[in-house]
Amino acid sequence: MPYEYLEDSVTSDVTFRAWGRDLDELFTAAADATTNVMVGAVESISPTVTKPASVNAEELDLLLLRFLEELIFHKDAEGLILRATAVRVEAANDGHQVHAQLCGEPIDPNKHELLADVKAVTVHGLRVERSNSGWHAQVTLDV
Amino acid sequence: MAAPEGIRRIAESVWELPPTLRPGMRVPVRVFATEALLQAMDDQVFHQAANVATLPGIVGYSFVMPDAHWGYGFPIGGVAAMDPKTGVISPGGIGFDINCGMRLVLTNLTLDEVQPKLRDLVDVLYQRVPAGVGCRGFVKLSESEFAEVIEQGARWCVRNGYGTKEDLERTEERGCLTGADASTVSPRAIERGYRQIGTLGSGNHYLEIQVARPEHVVDATLAAALGITLPNQVAVMFHCGSRGFGHQVATDYLQIFLRAMTSKYGLEIIDRELACAPFASPEGQRYFAAMQCAANMSFANRQVILHRIREVFSAVFGRDPADLGLRMVYDVAHNTAKLETHVVDGEKRELLVHRKGATRAFGPGMPGLPPEYQKTGQPVIIGGSMETGSYLLTGVASGAATLFSTAHGSGRTMSRTKAKKSFRGRDLQQSMEQRGIYVRTVSYAGLAEEAGAAYKDIDAVVEATECAGLSHRVVRFTPIGNVKG
Numbered sequence: 175m176p177y178e179y180l181e182d183s184v185t186s187d188v189t190f191r192a193w194g195r196d197l198d199e200l201f202t203a204a205a206d207a208t209t210n211v212m213v214g215a216v217e218s219i220s221p222t223v224t225k226p227a228s229v230n231a232e233e234l235d236l237l238l239l240r241f242l243e244e245l246i247f248h249k250d251a252e253g254l255i256l257r258a259t260a261v262r263v264e265a266a267n268d269g270h271q272v273h274a275q276l277c278g279e280p281i282d283p284n285k286h287e288l289l290a291d292v293k294a295v296t297v298h299g300l301r302v303e304r305s306n307s308g309w310h311a312q313v314t315l316d317v
Numbered sequence: 318m319a320a321p322e323g324i325r326r327i328a329e330s331v332w333e334l335p336p337t338l339r340p341g342m343r344v345p346v347r348v349f350a351t352e353a354l355l356q357a358m359d360d361q362v363f364h365q366a367a368n369v370a371t372l373p374g375i376v377g378y379s380f381v382m383p384d385a386h387w388g389y390g391f392p393i394g395g396v397a398a399m400d401p402k403t404g405v406i407s408p409g410g411i412g413f414d415i416n417c418g419m420r421l422v423l424t425n426l427t428l429d430e431v432q433p434k435l436r437d438l439v440d441v442l443y444q445r446v447p448a449g450v451g452c453r454g455f456v457k458l459s460e461s462e463f464a465e466v467i468e469q470g471a472r473w474c475v476r477n478g479y480g481t482k483e484d485l486e487r488t489e490e491r492g493c494l495t496g497a498d499a500s501t502v503s504p505r506a507i508e509r510g511y512r513q514i515g516t517l518g519s520g521n522h523y524l525e526i527q528v529a530r531p532e533h534v535v536d537a538t539l540a541a542a543l544g545i546t547l548p549n550q551v552a553v554m555f556h557c558g559s560r561g562f563g564h565q566v567a568t569d570y571l572q573i574f575l576r577a578m579t580s581k582y583g584l585e586i587i588d589r590e591l592a593c594a595p596f597a598s599p600e601g602q603r604y605f606a607a608m609q610c611a612a613n614m615s616f617a618n619r620q621v622i623l624h625r626i627r628e629v630f631s632a633v634f635g636r637d638p639a640d641l642g643l644r645m646v647y648d649v650a651h652n653t654a655k656l657e658t659h660v661v662d663g664e665k666r667e668l669l670v671h672r673k674g675a676t677r678a679f680g681p682g683m684p685g686l687p688p689e690y691q692k693t694g695q696p697v698i699i700g701g702s703m704e705t706g707s708y709l710l711t712g713v714a715s716g717a718a719t720l721f722s723t724a725h726g727s728g729r730t731m732s733r734t735k736a737k738k739s740f741r742g743r744d745l746q747q748s749m750e751q752r753g754i755y756v757r758t759v760s761y762a763g764l765a766e767e768a769g770a771a772y773k774d775i776d777a778v779v780e781a782t783e784c785a786g787l788s789h790r791v792v793r794f795t796p797i798g799n800v801k802g
Contacts, residue, residue: 181738185359185386185729186393186521212450214762236572243568250509250561253451281451288760290733291450291519291802293564294413297571297589298389314389316413316564317520317733 176200177207180312188290188315189299195308197234197263201241201272204311205258208242208295209278211315213255214287221277223254232269234302238311241272242295248276249292255281290317320355321363324348330383330785331718334363341371341587347378349719349785354383354777357730361387362394368587369397374404374596376661376668380719382675383781384728384773388412390590393674396722399596401656401669405584406601407593408574408608410671411654413567416612417558418489418650419676419698419725420619421709422626425642426634428528428549428797438526438633439755439798445629446524446622447516448802449759454515456621463511464499467562470613471648474620484620486687488648489677492616494609494655501607502562503569510562510614515621517557519763519802521726523703524555524622526798533793539711540792542693543646552794553626553643554707556700557618558652563611570604596669605654612653619648646709647696651676651725659720670720678712678723678788697788699779701727703756703801704749704769707794708779715786723787724778731771740765749799758801767801 176193183189190207194200210216227244231237241258248254256278263272281288294316302311325333327347332355334346346366348355362385369391370379376398385394390409399405424431431438447454456479458466466473471492474480485491517524531548534540545552559566574592577600578584584593594600623645627638634641654671661668679686679695686695694711701707705727712721731739742761745768749756758764782788 179734181732181735183732183734185732186388188733246561247505247509247565249451250513250564251505253453255451283449283759287762288450288519289762290760290766293520293561294568296389296413297575297592300589316389 176203183314188317189312191310191312193305193308193310197309198261200309200311201238201261201263202258204238204242204313205245208245208292208315209255209257211292211317212249212289214289216257218286219255219257219278222279225256225276227274227276228271230266230269230271234270235300237270237272238302238313239295239297239300242313244276246292253281254278255286292317330781334367336370339367342367344370344375344378346370346381348381349781349787350383351777351781351784354773354781358385359387362392365392366395368591369395371587372397372399372405372407372591372593373584374400376400380722382722382724384724384726384778386728388673390588391671391673394724394728395673396671396675396719398668398670398720401596401667404596404669405593406596406605406654406669407591407671408567408571408604409590409592410673411608412652412673413564414558414652415563415567415608416615416650417652418615418619418648419554419556419700420623420648421646421698422553422623423544423642423644423646424551424630425547426551427547428551431526431551434633435526435755435798439757439800441629441633442524442626443757443800445625446800448800449519452516453512455625456514458511458514460507460511463507466514466617467502467610467613468497468499469493470616471620474617479621479624484623484645487645488616489650492620494612496606497609497613498606499610501603502566502610506562506565506569509565510560513560513562514618515625516560517802518560519760521767522557522802524800525703525796527552527554527707527794527796529792529794533795535790535792539693543696543709543791544644545792554698554700554794555619555622559611559615560618562614566607566611570607573600608654612650615650616648647698649676649698660717672722674725675722676725677721678716679721680712680714680716697723699724699726701775702769702772703767703796703799705775706796708775708790709792709794710779710782710788710790713786713789716788719787723782727772727775727778729771730773733766736766736768736771737762740768754796754799756799756801764801
């Protein structure tokens with residue numbers, strides 16, 4: 175599991191750290207970390223629905239924020255719980271962009287272990303950084 | 318955790334950090350807390366309150382309430398007033414859950430009458446008031462009808478049969494902020510929120526059945542004036558906000574402000590969660606109008622939930638809601654920014670008051686209170702943890718010291734991640750049941766995060782608000798039933 179939740183963080187919210195060998199892996203892990211705040215056992219989510227996602231931003235950290243916001247948007251607007259697949263982070267003219275397929279299914283309290291509703295991805299302590307082994311990020315979610 | 322060096326005691330429960338603490342501070346920080354609560358506050362509270370003190374146009378002080386804890390941007394439990402002409406508006410001073418608030422409803426039932434039906438009552442409320450991740454509301458609206466709701470708030474609900482005129486009278490701002498303009502919110506915000514009216518959400522949102530035990534009536538005269546007249550009278554208290562709609566409004570404008578702050582207005586960014594724009598600017602005015610839409614969604618959300626509570630009580634007890642005495646005491650928010658008139662240095666001034674995790678607490682005789690509360694002062698509802706209790710207080714004249722603001726809850730002391738590792742939801746549910754609190758939850762992990770031990774002592778917090786002259790204790794409510802998202 176390429177992410178962990180921090181105990182010593184903003185008391186009313188959830189902070190996680192995620193990592194990957196490259197940005198594609200990092201974004202995939204951060205998406206799972208976000209989804210796993212809302213439901214337990216993300217592997218149990220069946221990929222019956224696919225929502226394409228494409229976002230861009232000047233800075234890498236805001237790119238990650240907007241990417242994770244897609245998961246939260248579909249959760250509220252369509253009642254879908256999704257995981258990110260086929261994630262591709264690349265340079266764009268005015269910064270960076272990410273393309274992915276968000277796959278999952280309608281939230282079902284009989285099937286999914288519901289945890290906490292995520293309200294927003296915050297910029298509090300938000301960072302995406304290169305490390306010796308690849309990339310890591312820290313994100314605080316408002317719950 | 319300890320109060321920073323240089324903090325000065327102004328009065329028994331009032332502390333001050335001077336503007337010389339950090340470069341850029343325009344005003345001092347004033348903390349309202351007992352010494353014990355002050356020493357237990359996260360270091361980040363003082364750091365964040367000092368950041369708030371640097372915001373352009375801040376007037377007087379950057380205030381910290383007794384239940385304050387680490388937030389993002391403002392601390393939760395932070396209050397700051399800005400000059401509307403020269404100052405800024407900041408979504409970080411309001412929170413993502415815009416107009417999140419508390420509603421208190423009384424019954425004329427006593428504990429003896431409710432106890433035999435308590436499980437039924439909580440079970441049916443759990444079924445009928447949607448809660449948890451991804452839940453949908455019971456009021457089916459089109460996106461265009463939702464646009465009416467966000468401009469009209471609880472008034473829309475009453476017009477459509479979800480409440481009474483008296484409900485509106487007893488709601489802050491009569492349940493509608495009139496500056497709301499649906500054209501200032503994104504289609505994405507509407508899409509996120511229009512199916513969620515009539516939902517609790519999750520996290521610390523809840524619906525609770527409570528009892529006012531005779532030994533917990535602190536001020537019998539005020540309690541009677543607010544409708545608490547029976548020994549062991551049963552009440553319903555609930556806590557929720559503007560749901561995904563409000564969260565998206567905050568998200569949208571935070572990003573708009575981040576872009577405009579430096580490039581357009583030359584404002585320095587100290588903390589990106591303190592993104593702001595001049596209140597008088599086009600961006601500031603549009604956010605203010607959109608924020609009022611979100612506030613209206615939250616008033617409407619709590620109004621339709623009250624309607625459902627009335628239906629459930631009526632069905633479980635086989636009696637008419639009016640016969641059960643189901644009447645509102647008050648609905649008050651704790652995540653807002655509002656234009657209010659206050660006296661500053663002997664002069665009346667219009668101010669933009671940000672309250673994030675802080676409750677408005679108008680004193681007796683102030684404009685905006687319904688006639689029945691002119692003498693008592695505004696009812697203030699402070700929710701504690703689900704294991705301990707909650708309070709009804711009133712606003713007092715000395716609340717002018719914080720622009721009539723007080724605490725909003727007990728305030729967390731333990732992160733959600735740590736609480737989840739420290740407690741087990743099912744064990745907690747059983748132990749609470751043994752102590753006479755019947756809980757239904759969508760999420761056992763979520764229940765564990767809300768354990769009483771993850772919060773400050775609510776009694777200490779409300780005592781501090783009284784000691785500091787911010788609000789006056791009337792009744793302490795004890796939980797007997799709880800629906801958790």
